Amino acid sequence: MISILIIGDGNVASHLYQAFLKADAVIVTKINSRNLTDIPNADVTIIAVSDDAIAEVSSKIPNSLVVHTSGSVAMNSLNNKGRKGVFYMLQTFSKNKIVDFSEVPFCLEAENEKDYILLELLANLIGKKVYAINSEQRKALHIAAVFVNNFSNHMYKIGSDICAENNVPFAILEPLIKETASKIETLSPAEAQTGPAIRKDQRTINEHLALLNKQQQEIYTTVTKSIQNGN
Amino acid sequence: MISILIIGDGNVASHLYQAFLKADAVIVTKINSRNLTDIPNADVTIIAVSDDAIAEVSSKIPNSLVVHTSGSVAMNSLNNKGRKGVFYMLQTFSKNKIVDFSEVPFCLEAENEKDYILLELLANLIGKKVYAINSEQRKALHIAAVFVNNFSNHMYKIGSDICAENNVPFAILEPLIKETASKIETLSPAEAQTGPAIRKDQRTINEHLALLNKQQQEIYTTVTKSIQNGN
Numbered sequence: 376m377i378s379i380l381i382i383g384d385g386n387v388a389s390h391l392y393q394a395f396l397k398a399d400a401v402i403v404t405k406i407n408s409r410n411l412t413d414i415p416n417a418d419v420t421i422i423a424v425s426d427d428a429i430a431e432v433s434s435k436i437p438n439s440l441v442v443h444t445s446g447s448v449a450m451n452s453l454n455n456k457g458r459k460g461v462f463y464m465l466q467t468f469s470k471n472k473i474v475d476f477s478e479v480p481f482c483l484e485a486e487n488e489k490d491y492i493l494l495e496l497l498a499n500l501i502g503k504k505v506y507a508i509n510s511e512q513r514k515a516l517h518i519a520a521v522f523v524n525n526f527s528n529h530m531y532k533i534g535s536d537i538c539a540e541n542n543v544p545f546a547i548l549e550p551l552i553k554e555t556a557s558k559i560e561t562l563s564p565a566e567a568q569t570g571p572a573i574r575k576d577q578r579t580i581n582e583h584l585a586l587l588n589k590q591q592q593e594i595y596t597t598v599t600k601s602i603q604n605g606n
Numbered sequence: 607m608i609s610i611l612i613i614g615d616g617n618v619a620s621h622l623y624q625a626f627l628k629a630d631a632v633i634v635t636k637i638n639s640r641n642l643t644d645i646p647n648a649d650v651t652i653i654a655v656s657d658d659a660i661a662e663v664s665s666k667i668p669n670s671l672v673v674h675t676s677g678s679v680a681m682n683s684l685n686n687k688g689r690k691g692v693f694y695m696l697q698t699f700s701k702n703k704i705v706d707f708s709e710v711p712f713c714l715e716a717e718n719e720k721d722y723i724l725l726e727l728l729a730n731l732i733g734k735k736v737y738a739i740n741s742e743q744r745k746a747l748h749i750a751a752v753f754v755n756n757f758s759n760h761m762y763k764i765g766s767d768i769c770a771e772n773n774v775p776f777a778i779l780e781p782l783i784k785e786t787a788s789k790i791e792t793l794s795p796a797e798a799q800t801g802p803a804i805r806k807d808q809r810t811i812n813e814h815l816a817l818l819n820k821q822q823q824e825i826y827t828t829v830t831k832s833i834q835n836g837n
Binding site: 447471479482504508516518523525528530531533536540542547548552553555556558564567569570571572574576578583586587588590591594595597598604606 | 656657658678696697698699700702703709710711713735737739742743745746747748749750751752753754755756757758759760761762763764765766767768769771772773774776778779780781782783784785786787788789790791792793794795796797798799800801802803804805807809810813814817818819821822824825826828829831832833835837
């Protein structure tokens with residue numbers, strides 16, 4: 376039996392806790408990060424708290440190994456006295472949406488080979504896609520994830536606003552959104568690019584700008600310029 | 607038998623031609639828009655050319671009904687003498703990617719009910735999702751499509767560039783991209799928003815900006831501001 380302690384009460388902590396509860400060969404406990412007295416012993420302590428709290432929370436953990444789950448915090452930002460590692464799941468977690476862990480890429484890092492193998496074992500208990508990713512690569516991945524997830528979702532948000540303003544069901548756009556996402560399996564994003572920006576269709580671009588609000592115009596102009604510059 | 611003439615040689619024209627070739631009850635012919643002599647008779651002539659060429663190409667078509675396939679050109683921009691309509695497929699078409707027409711929303715418009723019913727019949731021969739969308743609504747949909755398709759794809763492009771620069775396989779991001787797109791079936795884009803922008807996590811935002819090039823920084827800043835303003 377491997378004992379796991381999860382610290383945190385956000386989406387990552389609770390999805391991870393639920394996943395390990397169903398796994399064989401582990402005993403999992405979860406505690407709140409605001410209640411760090413009488414910390415249970417564990418083979419692996421997973422700190423799933425906000426980036427800003429990782430250093431302070433980790434300094435209070437007597438256990439070893441201690442890992443965090445952040446995409447943007449270096450492994451050596453952990454302040455525990457013992458061994459350190461990272462257990463980063465490159466996926467988006469929402470309260471009301473079930474996560475299919477078999478599709479989640481686990482990006483792991485540890486100070487030594489033995490700890491890496493332990494983290495790999497845990498990741499394979501709940502998932503399938505496991506990668507060794509160092510702190511520098513993880514930071515790059517996290518930034519890339521902001522673009523492909525957070526920023527794409529904001530593009531959906533603007534599309535949804537435009538539909539609402541014109542009494543058109545946003546559902547009409549769903550097939551296009553899914554097709555756009557699945558295209559990258561067969562084409563690179565550069566190859567898949569279509570639309571007025573890449574065509575340099577200035578008449579359409581101007582017509583679109585005339586119908587947008589100021590903030591939407593700013594995004595439209597900035598992204599169009601970037602597409603046209605091949606950035 | 608309904609006779610269809612498709613004019614154009616881009617992606618839309620050739621995908622549409624292939625789809626109608628497989629359909630029952632229609633005879634389909636396709637000609638190049640640069641060769642408009644001896645235009646064959648047809649019950650429906652579908653002009654699938656660039657937006658800028660629709661007015662001129664349509665002026666040379668003696669047939670009626672004539673429809674275009676553009677998301678951003680009004681029905682009355684057609685310059686044929688006979689009846690007019692629109693046969694807009696809100697989907698992205700690429701040369702090297704098969705299109706599943708059963709997933710494509712057909713947005714139709716005609717000057718009279720009889721022509722609308724004919725276009726609806728044609729759309730149902732090759733597809734399943736058919737909507738009556740007037741010229742104003744179609745323009746709004748087209749702008750929304752630019753955001754959810756063209757601009758999201760450019761976010762993938764930037765993510766892919768960042769991965770390449772850091773020797774990380776872009777494939778790690780594929781599950782996240784698909785999850786982001788499928789989330790909108792159960793959550794609105796506003797509800798689905800995660801990441802440093804919506805959390806107002808300024809430390810992470812600053813760290814990301816420090817690692818981006820100038821054009822990427824401009825997009826990052828503009829989209830982050832828009833997310834934070836709730837636009």
